[in-house]
Amino acid sequence: MRDAVIVDAVRTPVGRGKPTGALAGLHPTDLSAHVLTALAERVGLDPVLVDDVIWGCVSQVGAQAGSIGRYSVLAAGWPESVPAVTVDRQCGSSQQAVHQAAAGVVAGQYDIAVAGGVEMMSVVPIGSARAAAGLGEPFGPAVKKRYGVEGFNQGLGAEMIAEEFGLTREQLDQHALDSHARAAAAVDEGRFSGQIAPVTTPNGVVDTDEGIRRGGTLESMAKLKPAFKPDGVIHAGNASQISDGAAALLVxxxxxxxxxxxxxxxxxxxxxxxxxxxxxxxxxxIAATEKALKRSGLSIDDIGAFEINEAFASVTLAWLAATGADYRRLNPNGGAIALGHPLGGSGARLMTTLLHHMRDQGVRYGLQSMCEGGGMANATILELL
Known part of the structure; x- marks a missing residue:
């Protein structure tokens, strides 16, 4: 019986997704090509052997349009015979890419596949695809009627979750501070060095995640204004950062x-x-984790590390409350609040970080999950070899 294994995983440092960000100005296909090339070099892979490249990207418009996976393969200088497909499962796009690569390998459709993703939010701002050419919202009257809403807002959803689980602003802010502290410790101890492929830009070499902030306090966080409700608890400091980044895995x-x-x-x-x-x-x-544990026959206590995307602090703290997981095992190297959230590249970034942490710390089982636009979530359990 065929199985699916991950040979190696590599990512770029994550840059701030603004015009002054460390990676800003690079083309998304070139950033993608960078991790494809780095992955091949690390393992001595001849790209001609790759049966398919499955590439996640959310805002597939402008510089990220036209099946960016294919142009990333060409930008890497890989043979024209190597195909690619671009996946959109919102924020979980590149995690879904890994799922499809693994399924294709197990099924025998692929012998070797590369999965990953990219998002350059400094180049293609969030919401660009929706706003393109003024073509309207991605849902029509039937969806609005079904849910009795005029639209969907993730920030308001995060506020609802905080209210449902009784999460205070102080709890959310402390969680955000913990994310930055854990990420800073990971940088200081060199825990990311084995997974990051430094990127050369016109302004120099970028080898460190740009969004990590040190020295924050509850007092400084309290000065930030709520972003979605005047009396809300969600603000820029306890939400994920707009970012640039890419990652790739060999399956x-x-x-x-x-x-x-x-x-x-x-x-x-x-x-x-x-x-x-x-x-x-x-x-x-929450539901994806429950389903994955049931299908795997494992318990929450069997999992030694969790990478749950910190879209908003209320998302991860609600997940923690619902699952009863050990907080010390949740995003031990920091999460998207500190490291950033380059949408279509985030699933592969989380998995790259999880894999290297499992290998470095001897963790047998790791679980990854992330919320996705429209109300979806992937969950993945990996077993250390």
């Missing part, structure tokens, strides 16, 4: 890996996806 079978002399990091153990209420929208990781 194959254990037999093929051995044939090439590769030592895989982990086995793709379990993958699930769920749909949830699109109004609150962001509770999907």
């Amino acid at each position: 194959t079978t254990s037999e093929i890996a051995a044939r090439h002399g590769w030592t895989p990091i982990a086995r793709f153990h379990t993958g699930t996806v769920v749909g949830t209420d699109p109004v609150t929208m962001l509770k999907g990781p």
Whole structure:
């Protein structure tokens, strides 16, 4: 029986998604090509052997249009015979890309696949695809009638989740401070050095995640104004950062890996996806985790590390409350509040960080999940080899 293993994973540093950001000005296909090239070089992969590249991207418009996965392959100088497909499952796009790569490998459609994703939010701002050519919202009268709303807002959804789980602003702010502190410690201890492929820009080499802030306090956080409700608890300091970044993973079978002399990091153990209420929208990781654990036969205590995307602090703290997971195992190297959230690249970034943490710390099982626009979530369980 065929299995799916991840041989290696690499990511760019995450830059701030603004015109002054460290990676701003680079083309998304070139940033994607950078991690594709770095991945191939790390493992000695001849790109001609790649059966498919599955690439996540959310805002598929402008510089990220036209199936960016394909142009990323060409930008990397890989053979024209290597195909690619671009996936949109909102923020979970590149996590979904890994799921599709693993499924294709297990099914025998692929022997070797590369999965990953990119988002350059400094180049293609969030909401660009929706606003393109003034073509309107991605939902019509039937959806509005079903839910009794004129639109969907993730920030308001995050506020609803905070209210439902009784989360205070102080709790959310402390969680955000913890994210920055954990990420800063990871940088200081060199925990990211093995997973980051430094990027050369016109302004120099970028080798460190740009969004990490040190020295924050509850007092300084309290000065930030709520972003979505005048009396709300969600603000810029306890929400994920707008970012630039890309990541890539090599997926194959254990037999093929051995044939090439590769030592895989982990086995793709379990993958699930769920749909949830699109109004609150962001509770999907709770249901996805439950489904993944049930399917795998594992318990929450069997998992040694969790990467749950910090879209908003209320998302991860609600997930923690619902699952009973150990807070110390949640995003041990910081999350998207500190490191940033380059939409279509985030799923692959989280998985890259999780894989390297599992290998470095000897963690047998790791679980990843992230909320996704429209009310969805993927969950993945990896097993260290």
